[in-house]
Amino acid sequence: MKYSVMGAAAIGLVTILVNAPVRAHHEISAKFDPNKTITLKGFVTRVDWRNPHAHVFMNVQDGSGVATWAIELESPIDLLRSGWREDTVKFGDAITVEGIVARNGSRQAWARSMVLDSSGKRIFELNANARPRNTRPAGPTPRWPDGKPRLGPAPGETGYWANPTATSLIETGVNVEVNAHGLLRNIADVDKVAPFQRWARDLYELRQRNFLRDDPMFLNCMPPGGPRQFQIPYGVQFLEEYERQRIFVLLGGGNHNWRLIYLDGRPQRGSVRGDDDNPLYYGRAVAKWEGDTLVVDTRGFNEKFWFSNGGLPHTDQLHLIERISRPDSNTLRYEVTIDDPGAYTRTWKSAWNLQWIPGEELPAYFCQDNRP
Numbered sequence: 001m002k003y004s005v006m007g008a009a010a011i012g013l014v015t016i017l018v019n020a021p022v023r024a025h026h027e028i029s030a031k032f033d034p035n036k037t038i039t040l041k042g043f044v045t046r047v048d049w050r051n052p053h054a055h056v057f058m059n060v061q062d063g064s065g066v067a068t069w070a071i072e073l074e075s076p077i078d079l080l081r082s083g084w085r086e087d088t089v090k091f092g093d094a095i096t097v098e099g100i101v102a103r104n105g106s107r108q109a110w111a112r113s114m115v116l117d118s119s120g121k122r123i124f125e126l127n128a129n130a131r132p133r134n135t136r137p138a139g140p141t142p143r144w145p146d147g148k149p150r151l152g153p154a155p156g157e158t159g160y161w162a163n164p165t166a167t168s169l170i171e172t173g174v175n176v177e178v179n180a181h182g183l184l185r186n187i188a189d190v191d192k193v194a195p196f197q198r199w200a201r202d203l204y205e206l207r208q209r210n211f212l213r214d215d216p217m218f219l220n221c222m223p224p225g226g227p228r229q230f231q232i233p234y235g236v237q238f239l240e241e242y243e244r245q246r247i248f249v250l251l252g253g254g255n256h257n258w259r260l261i262y263l264d265g266r267p268q269r270g271s272v273r274g275d276d277d278n279p280l281y282y283g284r285a286v287a288k289w290e291g292d293t294l295v296v297d298t299r300g301f302n303e304k305f306w307f308s309n310g311g312l313p314h315t316d317q318l319h320l321i322e323r324i325s326r327p328d329s330n331t332l333r334y335e336v337t338i339d340d341p342g343a344y345t346r347t348w349k350s351a352w353n354l355q356w357i358p359g360e361e362l363p364a365y366f367c368q369d370n371r372p
Contacts, residue, residue: 027181030213032100032110040069040097049076049086052367069107071097073124077363081130088123132162132357138328144242149292149326152238159358161332162235166352169227169308182310184208200313200343207311216305221255221367223281226307230334234363252362261285261296268299279316281305296322315342330356
């Protein structure tokens, strides 16, 4: 279906090409209908340059007068990397937007293209080459004085881990194609993803058919516990307090949360005067080194989050064994064994790699800066 609204006063506007790399905070089709396109002409009234998505507001003349539309863009982080700024458009600029409209019928659109009328220039498009990457040759694994691998930066360096080779939790050996948000390319592949209990399989399919619109990380800025923290767009960073035998895992996405992993041999339970019976978003993680591999045992999860992109269900019985290693300076290997008899018929495994991004700190991304 095609809509056309022409007019005179426009507010801001975002743009993403359908074929551009998808790095948005949520699956776009959850909020916008790709089958309902729209053309808007008008004038910019305001730019909201905040996470999880920037917005440009525009006034558009329609049959009943002037209507204000909110045009949604990618995160300012990605727009800035592609060379765009908050002042790329200014109050009063005339723009033309080609986009798709919100499913709920509100005056919101996701821009597939935006043109500055005065110059004919397309703006706010993402540049695939702007994505942070490591082009330097891999060197030996950096190590602590006792020979243990460093998971974080060496002294005097900065960096973090990003660009995961898998964007959803799929059982090892299974060939299933998903997009950057974990949305299946073919819904018929549901049964291949994991050894589901029937209820979990049906819930996973429902979330997929709903385009992941109920994702609590997007709707309510809930933490991405479990393996998902190693799949989110803006990476992770390890802060190793070696003397205290604990590791902070800092998240670049979600809502800039962190997780603690203890290596001091403590029991896997909470404090009697605190959280002894309180299930957590990140669970209780205890770890030990087996050679050059950090083996992390985590239990005590709540059920308020999605533990993978794509909406795989879990219960409070979820038990994870994560194996984290750094075979060279540029590569982090993440392997996980999932044991949740409440949601799956047997234990199963998945694994992927992340890339070291040198010379940068984690992006300053906060989900709650603004809401859709």
